[in-house]
Amino acid sequence: MCQGPEAPRAQCIQDLRGSPSRKVGVAGYRETGRQELQAVLQAAGRAAGERPRVTLVPALSLSISMNGTVVACPGGCQAIMDTGTSLVIGPLSPVLNILKSINARTTSTGEYIVSCEAVQSLPDIVFTINGIAYPVPASAYIRREQTGICFSNVDIDTSGSSSLWVLGDVFLRLYFTVFDRANNRIGLAPAVA
Structure with a gap:
């Protein structure tokens, strides 16, 4: 699962590919991580560069x-x-x-x-x-x-x-964060500076 400070971003992206509805949001990326953001958005079936609007996640x-x-x-x-x-x-x-x-x-x-x-x-x-x-x-x-x-x-x-x-x-600035609403889960990995 895409969770923990040592979680590789590639695993987070792979976890998203298996998501049935692919409705996710991403936060915690830095400007230098734009390619990672685009990769996650593409993996989630969204147009690259579209900024997610998800703000709240389950407790x-x-x-x-x-x-x-x-x-x-x-x-x-x-x-x-x-x-x-x-x-x-x-x-x-x-x-x-x-x-x-x-x-x-x-x-x-x-x-x-x-x-x-x-x-x-x-x-x-x-x-x-x-x-x-x-x-x-x-x-x-x-x-x-x-x-x-x-x-x-x-x-x-x-x-x-x-x-x-x-x-x-x-x-959120410190952790690459994926909000996977379809599966009611969050993926976290260290953001890359």
């Missing part, structure tokens, strides 16, 4: 750890991947655990910042999805603005609607 079983310690979802929680969301968004208490782990402090506008000098030493946030670990380095979950301020790309769900996590572009 996934998620656990989140840093430095080998679970900081959120110790018993598992639900998550979705959303190509229309820029950040990683989660419930108040678990997100505060993550922000505390990286020594983030809040600004007067409610955003969280960290010392830019500390970014190199911050731990990966490891999202374990359905038993497979997907690390996200600080260089992805912290963004440095032109002003020299470093902001967290992990944010609190202010809607208070649920304990659901949303894995947006912060996560």
Whole structure:
């Protein structure tokens, strides 16, 4: 199956060829991966270059750890991947655990910042999805603005609607992601820089 950080993209493409309806979406590619995107779209029976519009996928079983310690979802929680969301968004208490782990402090506008000098030493946030670990380095979950301020790309769900996590572009930029709606599955492999 097309899953895991070590999954070859060729296997992801092969998995798609066997899909009966071939209705899939792809996210997480980088500009240098355009040929891979075209290959996946062609394998899925779509015109090369057509940009998929799929944004939400079924809930996934998620656990989140840093430095080998679970900081959120110790018993598992639900998550979705959303190509229309820029950040990683989660419930108040678990997100505060993550922000505390990286020594983030809040600004007067409610955003969280960290010392830019500390970014190199911050731990990966490891999202374990359905038993497979997907690390996200600080260089992805912290963004440095032109002003020299470093902001967290992990944010609190202010809607208070649920304990659901949303894995947006912060996560999806790192992993070549195939949304196979016909088979209700997602394929993940490291994105190529």
